[in-house]
Amino acid sequence: MLEKVTLKILRYNPEKDAQPHYERYTVEAEPTDRILDVLEKIKAYQDGTLTFRRSCAHGVCGSCAMRINGRNRLACKTLLKTLDTSKEITVEPILGLPRVKDLIVDMTTFFDNYKKVMPYFINDEPLPEDGRERLQSPEERARFDDTTKCILCGACTTACPTFWADNSYVGPSAIVNAHRFIFDSRDRAAAERLKILAGDSGVFRCRTAFNCTEACPREIKITKAIAEVKRAIITGRLD
Amino acid sequence: MSIKTHQYEVVIVGAGGAGLMAALYASKKASTAVISKLYPSRSHTGAAQGGISAALGNIEEDRPEWHTYDTVKGSDYLGDQDAIEFMCFKAPELVYELEHMGLPFDRTPEGRIMQRPFGGHTNNETGKPVRRACHAADRTGHMILQTLYQQCIKNNVTFFDEFQVLDLIMVNGKAAGVVAIEIATGDIHVFHAKAVILATGGWGRVWEITSNAYAYTGDAPAMILRKGLPVEDMEFFQFHPTGIYKLGILITEGVRGEGGVLINDKGERFMERYAPHVKDLASRDVVSRAMYIEMKEGRGINGQRYLYLDVRPETVNKYAKIDGRTNPDGTPYQVTAEDILRKLPDIIDFCKTYLGVDPVKEPMPVQPTAHYAMGGIPTNIKTEVLADEKNTVVPGLYAAGENACVSVHGANRLGTNSLLDLVVFGKEAGIHAAEYAAGAQFEPLPDDAADYARSQLDAILNSKGNERVADIAKEMKHEMMDKVGVFRTEEGMQEALDKIRELKERFKHIHIDDHGKVFNTDLLTAWELSNLLDVAEITTASALARKESRGAHSRDDYPKRDDQNWLKHTLAWRRENGEIELRYKPVVITKYQPKERVY
Numbered sequence: 001m002l003e004k005v006t007l008k009i010l011r012y013n014p015e016k017d018a019q020p021h022y023e024r025y026t027v028e029a030e031p032t033d034r035i036l037d038v039l040e041k042i043k044a045y046q047d048g049t050l051t052f053r054r055s056c057a058h059g060v061c062g063s064c065a066m067r068i069n070g071r072n073r074l075a076c077k078t079l080l081k082t083l084d085t086s087k088e089i090t091v092e093p094i095l096g097l098p099r100v101k102d103l104i105v106d107m108t109t110f111f112d113n114y115k116k117v118m119p120y121f122i123n124d125e126p127l128p129e130d131g132r133e134r135l136q137s138p139e140e141r142a143r144f145d146d147t148t149k150c151i152l153c154g155a156c157t158t159a160c161p162t163f164w165a166d167n168s169y170v171g172p173s174a175i176v177n178a179h180r181f182i183f184d185s186r187d188r189a190a191a192e193r194l195k196i197l198a199g200d201s202g203v204f205r206c207r208t209a210f211n212c213t214e215a216c217p218r219e220i221k222i223t224k225a226i227a228e229v230k231r232a233i234i235t236g237r238l239d
Numbered sequence: 240m241s242i243k244t245h246q247y248e249v250v251i252v253g254a255g256g257a258g259l260m261a262a263l264y265a266s267k268k269a270s271t272a273v274i275s276k277l278y279p280s281r282s283h284t285g286a287a288q289g290g291i292s293a294a295l296g297n298i299e300e301d302r303p304e305w306h307t308y309d310t311v312k313g314s315d316y317l318g319d320q321d322a323i324e325f326m327c328f329k330a331p332e333l334v335y336e337l338e339h340m341g342l343p344f345d346r347t348p349e350g351r352i353m354q355r356p357f358g359g360h361t362n363n364e365t366g367k368p369v370r371r372a373c374h375a376a377d378r379t380g381h382m383i384l385q386t387l388y389q390q391c392i393k394n395n396v397t398f399f400d401e402f403q404v405l406d407l408i409m410v411n412g413k414a415a416g417v418v419a420i421e422i423a424t425g426d427i428h429v430f431h432a433k434a435v436i437l438a439t440g441g442w443g444r445v446w447e448i449t450s451n452a453y454a455y456t457g458d459a460p461a462m463i464l465r466k467g468l469p470v471e472d473m474e475f476f477q478f479h480p481t482g483i484y485k486l487g488i489l490i491t492e493g494v495r496g497e498g499g500v501l502i503n504d505k506g507e508r509f510m511e512r513y514a515p516h517v518k519d520l521a522s523r524d525v526v527s528r529a530m531y532i533e534m535k536e537g538r539g540i541n542g543q544r545y546l547y548l549d550v551r552p553e554t555v556n557k558y559a560k561i562d563g564r565t566n567p568d569g570t571p572y573q574v575t576a577e578d579i580l581r582k583l584p585d586i587i588d589f590c591k592t593y594l595g596v597d598p599v600k601e602p603m604p605v606q607p608t609a610h611y612a613m614g615g616i617p618t619n620i621k622t623e624v625l626a627d628e629k630n631t632v633v634p635g636l637y638a639a640g641e642n643a644c645v646s647v648h649g650a651n652r653l654g655t656n657s658l659l660d661l662v663v664f665g666k667e668a669g670i671h672a673a674e675y676a677a678g679a680q681f682e683p684l685p686d687d688a689a690d691y692a693r694s695q696l697d698a699i700l701n702s703k704g705n706e707r708v709a710d711i712a713k714e715m716k717h718e719m720m721d722k723v724g725v726f727r728t729e730e731g732m733q734e735a736l737d738k739i740r741e742l743k744e745r746f747k748h749i750h751i752d753d754h755g756k757v758f759n760t761d762l763l764t765a766w767e768l769s770n771l772l773d774v775a776e777i778t779t780a781s782a783l784a785r786k787e788s789r790g791a792h793s794r795d796d797y798p799k800r801d802d803q804n805w806l807k808h809t810l811a812w813r814r815e816n817g818e819i820e821l822r823y824k825p826v827v828i829t830k831y832q833p834k835e836r837v838y
């Protein structure tokens with residue numbers, strides 16, 4: 001069942017425009033179409049200069065985070081039927097990072113913040129003698145399951161007012177990724193990560209605005225993860 | 240036009256599982272750069288769901304020999320048995336290596352890596368499915384990609400993110416580097432190297448319904464063809480049985496591993512008729528064909544072109560009982576809705592998001608979806624790229640992962656064997672490329688190294704026709720789905736080949752809207768389409784010539800496998816006049832003589 005929908009898209013071409021401006025596009029689309037499908041249609045048939053990132057088209061690669069009707073979402077995971085298509089749908093780049101072109105922002109700061117929290121497994125102890133896996137109980141594994149789901153889309157961090165105000169705050173995504181290692185029973189660098197996160201640009205900058213948790217397309221309980229990291233810093237315990 | 244030049248001993252094109260594994264090893268011994276058109280964490284390895292195979296035997300008896308035989312059989316005897324044996328015997332070591340890098344596999348009650356059954360993987364003595372797929376819920380590929388990227392950060396690997404490689408530089412018959420465009424600026428960069436590793440993934444975007452990412456455009460094989468080098472076994476492209484109806488999004492075979500079954504309009508579990516032993520867990524080619532036949536004979540749901548994949552606990556439990564399926568401790572296999580939710584969280588999320596269907600309560604509408612390239616750039620076990628049917632090595636050039644053809648998958652890949660292929664051969668590529676670089680000199684770079692890439696882009700930018708890129712893409716995808724898909728005929732493939740050639744002509748008359756430099760994805764999408772057209776053409780020409788049915792290549796007019804004439808690999812070149820030349824080379828057979836394939 002095709003219907004007409006109108007997207008109001010914030011456009012910006014650094015080679016031409018002094019300021020970003022909105023442009024409207026009307027296309028025929030199915031209620032089950034994703035915003036990404038609509039953007040693809042516009043790019044294919046109306047305006048090839050419209051620019052955005054995408055790859056997987058089903059919410060697992062983290063390329064297509066954008067502001068849809070004022071909320072950070074993945075374009076490929078937002079179906080028209082979940083929006084009010086009788087009104088214009090506003091599509092804008094995520095906030096808090098430098099604009100590059102149209103819906104594309106420069107993610108460098110985001111990835112730099114990620115790298116600050118030592119987002120990698122550290123355990124220099126000898127490996128099991130039989131060369132096999134380190135043991136971990138299903139319960140220990142479950143402890144950090146939620147935070148292993150992050151696809152580094154940036155929706156959380158760029159929804160965070162603290163991050164908007166100051167890019168040096170590592171942001172919720174980096175904390176989520178630190179959490180994934182801090183609570184992994186096999187990892188040995190929790191203390192170092194907690195020290196980093198106890199610092200000036202760490203978890204105590206979080207004002208629990210909950211924007212991050214609402215934005216996360218992977219439904220990670222980000223605020224809970226941040227609270228657990230705060231508690232670990234305060235109590236010095238990892239349970 | 241300024242061109243920036245960089246020099247690294249080893250340059251890796253692609254930052255998916257294969258590229259990152261290669262990077263970890265190459266960077267230990269040689270100066271290394273990884274170039275990727277996507278941020279590494281966006282690579283399609285992250286979409287892999289079900290698992291990575293290794294005969295760990297954590298839950299029940301298993302052996303690398305069985306894994307080897309299953310893979311040979313799965314390949315419909317077209318896989319090279321020396322390479323398959325190498326991969327399957329390396330598998331446990333590589334999976335442990337991933338675990339040691341921190342990969343969060345699911346765990347058994349004893350704390351070991353959890354394993355589930357997958358299509359075509361069996362206990363060779365009982366013929367029953369064996370639990371061989373090591374997994375992290377249904378996001379195993381995500382965890383592999385994240386873990387390898389994290390380790391690259393830890394080891395300070397150099398990345399050029401959002402740089403798209405356009406051309407390979409060859410000097411004196413040796414690889415000497417690549418030419419890339421920096422997407423954010425439009426600047427052209429030349430990467431001078433002693434060794435180049437190609438790891439750009441697949442090309443499912445040739446077909447209409449696909450599980451593959453937009454980025455899967457076959458850039459490396461198209462580049463190889465332009466250099467006068469051949470590609471291997473391109474006619475073998477896997478259609479995965481269970482893509483979400485119309486969207487193609489993958490529903491992992493792990494769903495059937497956990498006990499899900501395929502159901503037709505009459506409510507029958509039809510795989511019983513096609514594969515009496517392993518039923519829904521037969522090889523993918525077998526299941527996809529069975530589904531096509533069911534739909535053709537009018538047993539699609541409501542007569543439509545889809546079937547149901549049913550993983551509701553009551554269905555799973557009903558058929559588990561009929562099959563006599565047991566847990567490792569011998570108790571009957573039974574699941575609850577919570578078990579399904581825990582084991583397949585992403586699948587449930589996809590179905591709810593895209594279909595509004597909750598798989599615990601309703602069956603999922605599925606249809607076969609273009610999924611995986613068995614063919615690709617020919618290599619040997621050391622991942623050295625081969626120039627001809629005599630296996631002549633191209634010095635300094637390596638390929639690994641989905642874009643390579645070693646060949647371990649032959650005519651049909653078993654599920655979970657690709658992730659294994661990435662890490663096993665990605666590692667080999669890293670080691671051998673660095674070793675080669677240590678003993679090699681930089682070849683002098685020609686002054687015009689970037690000219691060809693530049694001219695390709697200029698041709699698109701300056702083209703003033705009235706053809707739309709999207710129209711050409713759409714027609715190609717439709718034609719290929721229809722005529723070079725699960726079932727093929729002489730007539731259909733010839734029509735497809737003519738059509739692709741017509742589209743290639745029309746491509747010369749496209750126009751694009753964006754003529755800027757910054758993030759010109761309009762330009763790059765057009766360039767990618769030219770690669771897809773090249774790949775579609777060579778796939779079809781290879782398929783047309785192969786007058787038999789084997790694995791994923793299934794012909795109505797030649798329904799039988801013909802070992803007498805066709806137990807051989809296809810090598811395909813595109814000559815300068817545009818003609819396609821096909822030659823063949825023998826399959827390496829060591830222990831397992833071809834026999835009829837029944838599941």
Ligand SMILES: Cc1cc2nc3c(=O)[nH]c(=O)nc-3n(C[C@H](O)[C@H](O)[C@H](O)COP(=O)(O)OP(=O)(O)OC[C@H]3O[C@@H](n4cnc5c(N)ncnc54)[C@H](O)[C@@H]3O)c2cc1C
Pocket residue numbers: 252253254255256257258274275276277278279282283284285286287288289290291292379380402403404405438439440441450451452454458459489491610611639640641642654655656657658659661
């Ligand atoms: C939905 C889905 C589920 C799957 N599930 C499983 C599974 O459970 N088990 C299994 O074994 N296999 C599975 N597979 C198959 C497997 O995931 C892929 O074959 C594999 O991940 C490919 O890895 P790769 O390293 O070769 O390529 P990718 O991970 O796709 O990486 C390709 C890289 O190349 C880069 N690139 C491409 N072109 C260029 C260029 N021109 N210039 C610069 N960079 C470039 C990209 O940016 C990317 O970094 C699945 C596949 C899909 C699609």
Ligand code: SF4
Pocket residue numbers: 149150151152153154155156157172173176215216217218219220222
């Ligand atoms: S935590 Fe969620 S929102 Fe934030 S980067 Fe990860 S997946 Fe995206």
Ligand code: FES
Pocket residue numbers: 053054055056057058059060061062063064065074075076077
């Ligand atoms: S395109 Fe991959 S998350 Fe949207």
